[in-house]
Amino acid sequence: MTAEKKSAEEIAEEFRHYAYSVSHDLGSPVRAMVELSKLLADEHTNALNDEGKEYLALIIENGQRLQEMMEGLLQYSRLNADTSFVKTDLNKVVEGCLGEMKSVIEASQARIEVAELPAAETDPAQCRQLFRLLIDNAIKFQAKKNIAHIKVAAMKKDNVLEFSVADNGIGIMPQHQEKVFQLFQRLHADRDYPGVGVGLALAQKIVQRHGGKIWFEQSAPKGTVFRFTLRDE
Amino acid sequence: MESKRRPARLLLIEDNPGDIILTKRAFKEAQLENDLIVASSGEEGLKALRQEGPYAFQPPPDLILLDLNLPQMNGKDVLQAIKADPVLKSIPVVILSSSRAEQDVVNVYALHSNGYIAKPATLEGFKSMVQKIEAFWFTLNVFPEDEEATS
Numbered sequence: 001m002t003a004e005k006k007s008a009e010e011i012a013e014e015f016r017h018y019a020y021s022v023s024h025d026l027g028s029p030v031r032a033m034v035e036l037s038k039l040l041a042d043e044h045t046n047a048l049n050d051e052g053k054e055y056l057a058l059i060i061e062n063g064q065r066l067q068e069m070m071e072g073l074l075q076y077s078r079l080n081a082d083t084s085f086v087k088t089d090l091n092k093v094v095e096g097c098l099g100e101m102k103s104v105i106e107a108s109q110a111r112i113e114v115a116e117l118p119a120a121e122t123d124p125a126q127c128r129q130l131f132r133l134l135i136d137n138a139i140k141f142q143a144k145k146n147i148a149h150i151k152v153a154a155m156k157k158d159n160v161l162e163f164s165v166a167d168n169g170i171g172i173m174p175q176h177q178e179k180v181f182q183l184f185q186r187l188h189a190d191r192d193y194p195g196v197g198v199g200l201a202l203a204q205k206i207v208q209r210h211g212g213k214i215w216f217e218q219s220a221p222k223g224t225v226f227r228f229t230l231r232d233e
Numbered sequence: 234m235e236s237k238r239r240p241a242r243l244l245l246i247e248d249n250p251g252d253i254i255l256t257k258r259a260f261k262e263a264q265l266e267n268d269l270i271v272a273s274s275g276e277e278g279l280k281a282l283r284q285e286g287p288y289a290f291q292p293p294p295d296l297i298l299l300d301l302n303l304p305q306m307n308g309k310d311v312l313q314a315i316k317a318d319p320v321l322k323s324i325p326v327v328i329l330s331s332s333r334a335e336q337d338v339v340n341v342y343a344l345h346s347n348g349y350i351a352k353p354a355t356l357e358g359f360k361s362m363v364q365k366i367e368a369f370w371f372t373l374n375v376f377p378e379d380e381e382a383t384s
Contacts, residue, residue, distance in 0.1 A: 020334060024331045024332045024334070025302065025331070027331040027352070027354075028249050028251070028252060028302070028331050028352070029249070029251070031251065031252070031255075031352070031354055031355075032249060032250070032251020032252060032254075032255070033251070034355075035251070035255055035355060035356045036251055036254065038356065039258075039356070067354065
């Protein structure tokens with residue numbers, strides 16, 4: 001039993017180490033590729049015909065995408081590191097999160113309603129990141145010209161606290177319940193909704209670190225509601 | 234103290250040609266007057282510091298920028314060699330690293346590093362980094378005067 005448990009911990013540690021060094025050690029060469037390509041595009045553009053310029057633009061775009069993915073992998077692996085749980089007032093967590101997101105919220109004109117939230121035993125930094133990921137997601141996945149209306153709420157169910165972040169966005173087909181939380185999994189073309197598919201994977205990881213579950217449902221009359229649970233001690 | 238200021242002398246110990254170009258460009262574009270010597274391995278860096286071979290007439294640098302991830306003799310080995318050398322140990326060493334891992338930071342400070350900078354992701358970031366290096370190390374900070382200047 002102990003041997004089994006230890007090996008699971010070892011595997012987790014190994015993964016963390018692996019993801020960390022992959023992200024770091026790949027950083028240098030990718031940075032050189034992207035930045036030197038940018039210099040080429042800025043300073044030697046006359047040496048290229050239109051086709052060449054297009055290829056160069058694609059090299060830069062894909063390199064930057066790779067950098068974003070590596071950053072995502074790094075964040076994901078970091079969540080396996082120490083988590084420190086303390087009694088947390090989630091009203092304060094969401095308040096801090098909205099403060100951090102001020103410019104994004106203002107730019108999108110999103111309307112965000114936050115109901116009274118309970119206190120729970122959490123890692124406050126991870127929790128703030130969790131709300132940020134879900135609210136970011138709700139702002140991002142909107143039909144063109146639609147203004148996001150987001151409601152954050154919580155309720156007590158037996159011995160768990162269930163939180164919800166509901167939006168009026170484009171919605172997610174129910175068959176994507178699993179897929180949407182997988183790392184680097186995306187449901188839309190980059191030209192419609194740019195991104196690398198990291199946000200909800202991170203959200204799920206944070207909830208799991210807290211011993212909870214996360215899922216989505218369709219929201220009435222349209223949109224998505226993400227729900228997650230935290231232990232109510 | 235009113236001696237005419239000479240250009241800052243920096244030794245960059247870095248093996249990645251891309252990062253070398255970005256650092257050189259950043260110094261050039263920031264229009265900072267300086268002498269930047271590049272050594273592309275830890276062994277080469279120590280030769281430069283000990284004024285051996287092609288570096289015989291190269292005066293010692295004011296500041297060393299040291300990449301952590303070097304082949305063979307890695308950044309930590311080089312740092313240890315510098316800090317164990319009674320002459321070289323007083324030259325400040327700033328680590329340049331792609332890693333932000335807490336353990337790397339703790340380790341190099343334990344080896345008497347004088348600073349730790351996480352490498353920026355872009356050329357713009359490199360420019361801002363060299364400006365800040367300049368602002369702190371060569372404007373705010375006071376170095377001991379050159380022996381030849383004081384004697």
